[in-house]
Amino acid sequence: MVPNQGARSSLTSESRRATSLTIGKLAAAGHVGVQTIRFYQHRGLLRTPPRGEGVRHYDLEDVRRLRFIRQAQTAGFTLEEIRELLDLNAGEDRSRARELAMARIEALDAKIADLQQARQALRRLARECADGKTGPCPILAAFKV
Amino acid sequence: MVPNQGARSSLTSESRRATSLTIGKLAAAGHVGVQTIRFYQHRGLLRTPPRGEGVRHYDLEDVRRLRFIRQAQTAGFTLEEIRELLDLNAGEDRSRARELAMARIEALDAKIADLQQARQALRRLARECADGKTGPCPILAAFKV
DNA sequence: ATAGGTTCGGTACTATGGTACCGAATCAAG
DNA sequence: CTTGATTCGGTACCATAGTACCGAACCTAT
Numbered sequence: 069m070v071p072n073q074g075a076r077s078s079l080t081s082e083s084r085r086a087t088s089l090t091i092g093k094l095a096a097a098g099h100v101g102v103q104t105i106r107f108y109q110h111r112g113l114l115r116t117p118p119r120g121e122g123v124r125h126y127d128l129e130d131v132r133r134l135r136f137i138r139q140a141q142t143a144g145f146t147l148e149e150i151r152e153l154l155d156l157n158a159g160e161d162r163s164r165a166r167e168l169a170m171a172r173i174e175a176l177d178a179k180i181a182d183l184q185q186a187r188q189a190l191r192r193l194a195r196e197c198a199d200g201k202t203g204p205c206p207i208l209a210a211f212k213v
Numbered sequence: 214m215v216p217n218q219g220a221r222s223s224l225t226s227e228s229r230r231a232t233s234l235t236i237g238k239l240a241a242a243g244h245v246g247v248q249t250i251r252f253y254q255h256r257g258l259l260r261t262p263p264r265g266e267g268v269r270h271y272d273l274e275d276v277r278r279l280r281f282i283r284q285a286q287t288a289g290f291t292l293e294e295i296r297e298l299l300d301l302n303a304g305e306d307r308s309r310a311r312e313l314a315m316a317r318i319e320a321l322d323a324k325i326a327d328l329q330q331a332r333q334a335l336r337r338l339a340r341e342c343a344d345g346k347t348g349p350c351p352i353l354a355a356f357k358v
Numbered sequence: 359a360t361a362g363g364t365t366c367g368g369t370a371c372t373a374t375g376g377t378a379c380c381g382a383a384t385c386a387a388g
Numbered sequence: 389c390t391t392g393a394t395t396c397g398g399t400a401c402c403a404t405a406g407t408a409c410c411g412a413a414c415c416t417a418t
Contacts, residue, residue, distance in 0.1 A: 176328050187321045
């Protein structure tokens with residue numbers, strides 16, 4: 069759909085050729101399963117290198133993309149958004165990239181605040197629910213905020 | 214399965230009777246859809262009140278449970294864990310409740326740290342990818358940690 | 359050169375947390 | 389007392405992010 073795989077890569081064709089991984093090695097390098105690689109290829113997140121007599125060969129750029137995917141997932145991007153980011157990587161659309169980043173930062177701030185609140189509530193619960201006291205813990209009341 | 218619905222409720226039978234909600238009102242009170250209520254009932258998170266001639270009637274305790282479910286989800290508990298917490302609510306097993314709370318706090322701490330790291334990375338990206346500069350943004354390099 | 363591990367490409371299944379749709383019964387307002 | 393909205397209980401479907409399994413081809417080490 070978007071033919072930018074490696075075309076505008078930041079890697080020279082030198083370093084493209086420098087490594088050759090099978091799909092299994094690529095998967096290991098990204099701490100994912102082989103099925104996951106294929107799944108990402110299917111979703112347009114990773115290229116499917118040409119198959120010239122034999123198996124497909126992957127390189128360091130693929131490893132970088134794969135690691136990026138995992139980190140971006142941690143940041144809360146969906147695979148669809150990550151696909152867009154990867155497509156954007158090669159292009160000139162700085163404002164779109166910024167837009168995605170800023171939106172995610174806002175969402176992260178909201179989420180972090182939520183989690184910190186939840187953490188407080190759980191600490192309170194754990195304290196109130198200490199052994200020694202008797203009767204049921206006030207679980208339902210844990211989040212009375 | 215676990216017959217604790219209201220038996221040891223913190224509500225008196227007084228306040229149990231004090232309110233009568235239809236499923237639609239209950240859903241509205243918890244900012245969820247009617248289907249979601251039924252889904253939670255099916256999963257054992259909410260009771261299905263007796264149906265004596267007509268529609269089922271819900272009360273404030275149900276609203277509290279529903280709100281607890283949503284808060285606990287924010288805290289990262291799965292519905293299965295929330296079911297356990299709700300069952301625990303009526304019982305005496307303080308150590309199990311503490312265990313669940315402490316485990317979740319640890320997971321929350323890890324997650325919050327991850328999100329904060331991701332936030333830093335995105336801020337860096339947004340800065341480096343500001344308008345004015347030329348060429349593609351270093352998106353793939355965003356998470357170089 | 360052959361046995362055992364990988365890869366290929368495909369379809370199917372999983373878990374989680376809902377949503378949608380259905381016909382029939384029931385309720386609430388005019 | 390009719391009309392329109394809700395409820396009931398059921399089955400089916402959805403999105404997200406994978407994971408499992410398959411037979412056939414291929415690759416590697418002995």
